[in-house]
Amino acid sequence: MSATPDSPAAGGRAYEQLAASIRSRILSGELEEGRRIASEAALAQESGFSRSTVREALRLLQESGFLERASPKILVVRRHTEAPVARAVSHALRRRTVTFSALHEALLLLEPALARMAAQRREQDDLGELRRILDAQHAHAHDFATWCRLDEDFHVAIAEASANAPLVLARATLGLVLVPTVAQFVDNERATQAATAFHERLFTHISEGDAELAEVIARRHVEDFHHAWERSGLGYHRDISELIDAATARLELKPDD
Amino acid sequence: MSATPDSPAAGGRAYEQLAASIRSRILSGELEEGRRIASEAALAQESGFSRSTVREALRLLQESGFLERASPKILVVRRHTEAPVARAVSHALRRRTVTFSALHEALLLLEPALARMAAQRREQDDLGELRRILDAQHAHAHDFATWCRLDEDFHVAIAEASANAPLVLARATLGLVLVPTVAQFVDNERATQAATAFHERLFTHISEGDAELAEVIARRHVEDFHHAWERSGLGYHRDISELIDAATARLELKPDD
DNA sequence: GCAGACAAGATTGTCAGACCGTAACATCAC
C-alpha cells in the first residue's frame, strides 16, 4: 500500500528497485550481518510488490552474495563475504588458459612484496590472526584438505596485514587458482611440515618487523612451491585450468560448510 | 509436461537446475556469445517449468553475468565479460578503506612487471588491440570521461599481452578503483596528452620487445600519475573509497550503454 | 531438567493464468 506497484518504468524494473533498496539497507547496517531476512510474504506486504517480484529481487541479492542460505528455507544477510568475488573470478578464468608458470609468476610478484609490507605495517590483530592460523596448521598437518585451506588463509592474512585493500583482493583472486593447485600435490606430511615451517619463519619476521627477511623468505617459499610441483612430476607450463574447474564445481555443489 | 517439474528435492531447486543447465550450454558453446536467448515463454515450454521458474533462473544468470541486456527486452548470451568480477569486487571493497597510497603502491608493483612481460610475450593480436586503443585515445584527448575509460582499456590490454591470466584479473580488479581516481583529476587536455605520450612510448617498447625500457617507462608512468594526483592538491593518503562508491553507483544506475 | 518425538504452523518452491505497456519487427509509403 505504501509503494506504487503500478508505475512500471519509474526508475527501472521493480525487482531491481527492491533489490537495490534491500542492498542499501544491508550496506547501511540497518540489516545486520547474520540476521534472518523477513519472509517473502512479509517483504511483499511491506514493499507493496507482489511475492513474485520479491522473489526475483531475492534471487538477485542471493547471487550477488548479499543474502545467503543458512538452511534450506532461511536466508540471512551477508555483508562480509568474498564468495561472489571467487565465483565471478572463476567465471572469468574459465575461458582463459591458466598455466602453472603463470600462477608461479604471479605469486613471485605478489607474495614477497606483500610479506614486506606486512612486516612494515602489521597490527596486533593481524599477528593474532596469523598465529591462530599457524597453530591450526600445525594441528592439521595430517589433514591435507584442511591444511590447504589454512595455507590459503595464512597468505590472505598476510595480505590483510599489508593494509593494502586492492592488493588483498588481487591476492584473494589468486587463491581460487592456487588452492586446487596446492591440493594437487600436497599429499604427505613432509610437504605440509616443510611449508608450515616456512610459514613459521615468515610469521617470526613479520612480527619482528623485519621487512627484508620477510621478503626473502616469502620468495623462497614460492620457489619451494615451484620445486615441489616439479618434484611431483608436473610440468612448469602445465595447463591447470581443469583443476580450477573441478574445484569450482565442487564448490558449487557444496555451497554451505 | 515433458520434464519432471514435480520432484522438488531431486537435485536442488528447479530454478537452480535450469540455471545450471543453461549455464552449461553457454559454457559448452552451444549457446553462442552474443546470441539472443529464447523468450521466457519458449524456455518455459521447452524446459517444462513454469514461466515464473524460468524467470528466476534468468535472474540468476543475469546477475552472474552469463546473460546481459542488449536492450530493454532482449537478453543475450555473454561468456566474455569481466563485469561480474567488477561488481563483486566493488562489493568487497565497500567495507575496506582504500587510500590513494595503497592504489599507487599496487600499481607500482603490477604495472612495470606487466609491461615487462608484455614486451616479452606480446602477440600480433595484442599489438593490434593496443594500437587501436591508442588511436582512440588520441581522438578523444578532449573527451575526458571516454579518455579515462580508454586509459584503463590500454592498461588491461597490456596485462592481456602479458599472457598471465591470474595477473589479468588482478589488474582488472584495480581498474575499479583506478578509473574513478583518474577521472578525479583528469580535467584538462594537458593531462591526457602527457599520459597518452607515455602510452605511446610504452607501445613502442612493447612492440619492439624491449622489456627493460617497457618496465622503466611503466614505472615512470605510475609515478607521473602520483605527481599529477598531488599537483591537484590531493593528499597521498587520502581515502578514495567515496570515489569508488560514487562510480559504482553511477554504474548501477546506467547498466546499459 | 533435558533429549528426543511430534504436531502445528510458517515458509518456500512451483504452478497457472491474466493484464498492460512497450520494444521489436514487418509492412508499407515515399
Added chain:
DNA sequence: GTGATGTTACGGTCTGACAATCTTGTCTGC
C-alpha cells in the same frame, strides 16, 4: 533505402493457489 506505421510478441508484474518441507513450540519419557 529510408522513414513512418501498425502488429505482435515479449517482458514485467500481479493474483491466487497448492504441496512439500522446514521451523518451532510442545509434549513426553527418561
